[in-house]
Amino acid sequence: MKLNQIITSLLETDMYKFSMGQTIFHQFTDYKTTWTFKCRNEDVHFTQKMVQEITEQIKAFCKLRFTEDELAYLDNIKWIKGSYVDFLRLWQPRFEDFEIGTDAPCGLSIEAKGTWLNTSMYEIPTLAIVNEVYFRMAYDYDKLLDSFKKRLDAKYENLKNGHWYAGTFSEFGLRRRLSAEAQELAVQKFAHLNDTLHSSSKFVGTSNVYLAKKYGLTPVGTMAHEWIMCTGQGNHRHNPAYSNWYALDAWIKEYGVLNGIALTDTITTDCFLRDFQLTYATLFSGVRHDSGDPYEWGEKMIAHYKSLGIDPKTKTLLFSDSLDFERADKLYRHFCKEINVAFGIGTYLSNDTDVPALNIVMKTTICNGMDVAKISDTPGKGMCKNPDYVDYLNRCIDYRMKNDR
Template sequence: MCGADKKRKKSIKMERIITSLLETDMYKFSMGQAIYHQFSDYKTTWSFKCRNTDVFFTKEMVDEIKRQIQLYCDLRFTEEELEYLHNIKWIKGSYVDFLRLWKARYEDFEISDDAECGLKIEARGTWLNTSMYEIPTLAIVNEVYFRMNDDYDKLLASFREKLDEKVRKVETGEYNLGAFSEFGLRRRLSAEAQELAVKELSKRKYPGSTFVGTSNVYLARKYNLVPVGTMAHEWIMCVGQGNHKHNPAYSNWYALDAWVKEYGVLNGTALTDAITTDCFLKDFQLTYATLFSGVRHDSGDPYEWGDKMVHHYEKLGLDPKTKTLLFSDSLDFEKADKLNSYFKDKIKVAFGIGTYISNDTCDEPLNIVMKTTACNGMDVAKISDDKGKGMCKNPDYVHYLNRCIKWRMENDK
């Protein structure tokens, strides 16, 4: 790591990593409000997965992760934090009142070393609770790993050096990114590193680029930025597949319908690839395409996807220049610059850039996820536009879901 051997720290007690319940991605509150109002009785199971083949979590790391999650479960929202949320125009008072009472439950977690990578995490309970655990858990796992498995000071130094270079290239106009936001909380090197990046990006003006905000609500509040985020794959998976009476090939219709019931024309960026974008477009017809302000890309070829969306809007008689393509799949500034150049005259473009901003060091970042694997006792799955990005414990259910999608694509004209 960083040109030197790994230096594992056998035992260390770190400071509290998650210091506020606002320290999560904005879409958790966007989805959370709709879950509270429409699906409060849903139960879900979440499972952690490390996709890196060369990563191992020691017993000491696992113990520290447990301790940090216990500390997270002790947090409560402050009145100042609740007031901040209530001032977001689509957040309703009834949901704020619920959050005033809300507290994470450590009893919902199962954490052990019973996994190939040395770390197993599962969370089970109400969707209202377990949905909120994903982002803080991943942030904790990342920070514990990098602080206990390497020379953190050297990693942070390389992070600062790379951050200065990328900021310089945007400042000089070498990269023109249009509107971009920081989306890196779940994959960040540390809370310190993410805040440094957000602070540096927010205090400058750029030719051809505008730093809009961050998905981290805590940092958005601290630096007076826009908290960015609408829906994640869990929304389509649970709303569309958690009701046993639903045909899962219509997951997007159920999810879009419930979203519009909650928000109307507000907070409207639809995620397209939960069960493939082609299947999504079957349901994203004139009503939803009009009501939603744009769509988010998270898998598949971004150019093919973007052209497909522009063509879809045109086919519906909608002016693509009134809509936004939000790209968020494994971006760096160079990729965003090229996508912006290609699409900027066809449609509005925005970028949510994660790991490249929050964990770009001389070492490889962790590729870790925590996904919904069951809802109401039933398997759920994502069939994205990229092979390998899905996660489901039951291959029979994946086969069933693929068959449903195939039947719909062939017969639902």
């Protein structure tokens, strides 16, 4: 490796990987998945030297193991069970699960194939590695970091003096961060926000479990789109238009009323609401927005809670789609009188520099030999290798929406 090792701990991933991982371990150990990397930036190219460095960094990641100190930290999280911690004590990434090459328009292709237990844990570290390698090798990194620090200082001051009010917010930027150094600077900075008497905004945690442990913060995260896609579409006996029901049912079996923020947009929020009826709406503490118009979504969720006789003030709307503090401020002021509002803010906190951030993803594309897809509330955010399957899934959703009342 030409660069220092980027991922240095297996805790250096998003919290929802452990939330989903425990349930996969207890209920879906036999599921197998394929994950596919995609760069959505049309003007970005990864050189051969970058691809080689990414390969070496992933090899180094695959040599890591959980330490007893890290396992003890996980064991103290109230909803993590000892059986899962014991599994993690034995678990290790496998470089053999990766296929890394140059056969893609951007010059970098990555696929990971294997058990869902394994491959789910590869997504976040892989994306963090790709980001950091790219920005260190394509630009003058020191200049980028200087611009990052200046912008970070300005954000902090604007929150501290009340120019923006972001309510309760967390840092969600691991997958698209400029670097490990930059993300840690952001977490350090905003951890001090809670110490000032001048700020009414509250920083509650980070999705990065390693940094949460290091700075005594709350590790934040429940479920991702992979959860709904695989539990709902990875079984040939399931109608994929009911993906949310299968996902919510398995989650409640694992956690009951704990760890309960539901993701709504995997096969559209309108379809999600067909399954998010009284039992689930009561047991889950809130819902997360990740695509579509946030105002329309929020009003729709408030109306849904009211239609079920649930007081919206007992629930939380968690916004996490392409946020900055200005947008968060406006969303908070719009919704705060009717429902609790929280924010998960990613790239804006971990990779805001003088150059545009990468728009890269790594998504589940196959589960148990079958295509899976995310439809989303925003056209273009989905990803699937088979357009025929997307058409089939859309027709299933359309039929249900028209006929299943």
